[in-house]
Amino acid sequence: xxxxxxxxxxxxxxxxxxxxxxxxxxxxxxxxxxxxxxxxxxxxxxxxxxxxxxxxxxxxxxxxxxxxxxxxxxxxxxxxxxxxxxxxxxxxxxxxxxxxxxxxxxxxxxxxxxxxxxxxxxxxxxxxxxxxxxxxxxxxxxxxxxxx
Amino acid sequence: xxxxxxxxxxxxxxxxxxxxxxxxxxxxxxxxxxxxxxxxxxxxxxxxxxxxxxxxxxxxxxxxxxxxxxxxxxxxxxxxxxxxxxxxxxxxxxxxxxxxxxxxxxxxxxxxxxxxxxxxxxxxxxxxxxxxxxxxxxxxxxxxxxxxxxxxxxxxxxxxxxxxxxxxxxxxxxxxxxxxxxxxx
Numbered sequence: 001x002x003x004x005x006x007x008x009x010x011x012x013x014x015x016x017x018x019x020x021x022x023x024x025x026x027x028x029x030x031x032x033x034x035x036x037x038x039x040x041x042x043x044x045x046x047x048x049x050x051x052x053x054x055x056x057x058x059x060x061x062x063x064x065x066x067x068x069x070x071x072x073x074x075x076x077x078x079x080x081x082x083x084x085x086x087x088x089x090x091x092x093x094x095x096x097x098x099x100x101x102x103x104x105x106x107x108x109x110x111x112x113x114x115x116x117x118x119x120x121x122x123x124x125x126x127x128x129x130x131x132x133x134x135x136x137x138x139x140x141x142x143x144x145x146x147x148x
Numbered sequence: 149x150x151x152x153x154x155x156x157x158x159x160x161x162x163x164x165x166x167x168x169x170x171x172x173x174x175x176x177x178x179x180x181x182x183x184x185x186x187x188x189x190x191x192x193x194x195x196x197x198x199x200x201x202x203x204x205x206x207x208x209x210x211x212x213x214x215x216x217x218x219x220x221x222x223x224x225x226x227x228x229x230x231x232x233x234x235x236x237x238x239x240x241x242x243x244x245x246x247x248x249x250x251x252x253x254x255x256x257x258x259x260x261x262x263x264x265x266x267x268x269x270x271x272x273x274x275x276x277x278x279x280x281x282x283x284x285x286x287x288x289x290x291x292x293x294x295x296x297x298x299x300x301x302x303x304x305x306x307x308x309x310x311x312x313x314x315x316x317x318x319x320x321x322x323x324x325x326x327x328x329x330x331x332x333x
Contacts (some may be wrong), residue, residue, distance in 0.1 A: 003313045005312065008267075009282075009315070011263065011267055011308075012318070013288065014264065014265045015264040015271070016179075016268075016271075016283065018264055018287070018315060019264070019268050020182065022174045022175055022262075026192055026196070027170065027174055029195075029196050029199070030170045030195065030196065030199040033196065033202070033203045034163055034166040034167075034183040036203055036204075037203040037206075039161075043205075043311070049229060049233070050314060051228075051229045051232040051233030051234075051235075052228055052229050052233075057199075064233055081234065087159055102183055104196075104238065109236055123236045124236070125236045125237055125238045125239060126193050126196065126236075126273070127193060127196055127197040144205075145192070145197050145200035145201050145204065146197065146229075147230060147233065147237070148233075148235060148236065
């Protein structure tokens with residue numbers, strides 16, 4: 001590592017920050033992210049995503065599969081490509097619950113059936129999370145935010 | 149205040165600490181996301197996903213002193229998801245003039261500083277790989293080589309030598325008489 005190299009990095013750093021700064025809209029949204037924080041809910045962490053698997057065939061023709069896990073519950077989600085891009089989900093173990101899909105500016109709700117299956121007709125755009133709403137005895141479980 | 153102190157205030161519910169954290173690390177997250185050359189809409193959504201993820205995970209980060217690395221890794225993972233996952237992005241105004249983020253357009257968007265213009269023009273002529281490495285090397289606060297290597301999917305031992313060669317290529321694209329200290333003469 002030489003001084004001229006460090007000097008050039010310093011100039012380029014200034015140049016990139018001047019030409020390509022973090023847009024105000026991005027900063028504004030980032031500050032607002034804190035208001036989505038949940039305190040008394042369980043977090044189901046993203047444990048599998050077929051889109052981040054490096055192995056195997058590029059799965060353009062296959063539905064994307066994503067799995068979230070919290071203590072005692074797993075939420076499996078399949079995004080079915082096509083004109084509408086539906087979400088087909090499965091709770092493990094199966095349970096009937098209110099399920100919410102939350103995006104930046106709206107949320108939609110449905111109910112899982114007695115086999116734990118649920119469907120949303122379309123993916124909301126941008127970062128979303130899925131919530132299994134608690135019933136008083138069990139806490140609400142939110143998944144990690146994810147782009148689907 | 150150290151990052152881990154800021155983070156523990158955030159966990160305790162201090163929104164001002166969150167805003168300070170965003171102010172301090174927003175440039176870093178942006179640099180990493182931009183190194184993947186996503187569309188403007190995809191870049192915005194990746195970055196916002198990272199901040200939402202942090203807001204939810206801030207109490208679970210195992211090494212709070214390595215928050216920069218956590219943010220970089222999360223940004224990388226979300227960027228790859230977007231590249232491979234055919235995700236549904238937040239629609240953007242088609243006439244948003246910042247939408248065109250291709251490297252070749254960058255130097256047109258600034259600046260009347262001749263030195264910066266020259267450096268940006270040279271940067272825009274570099275290969276995608278070189279640009280990605282330089283963006284990570286220019287992140288503020290700086291990323292360690294381990295994180296840069298992980299982000300690029302390259303061995304850590306290659307980063308130092310690649311950095312030197314990459315800067316040499318950048319230097320060759322600069323006008324003669326350029327001196328990073330003095331600017332253009």
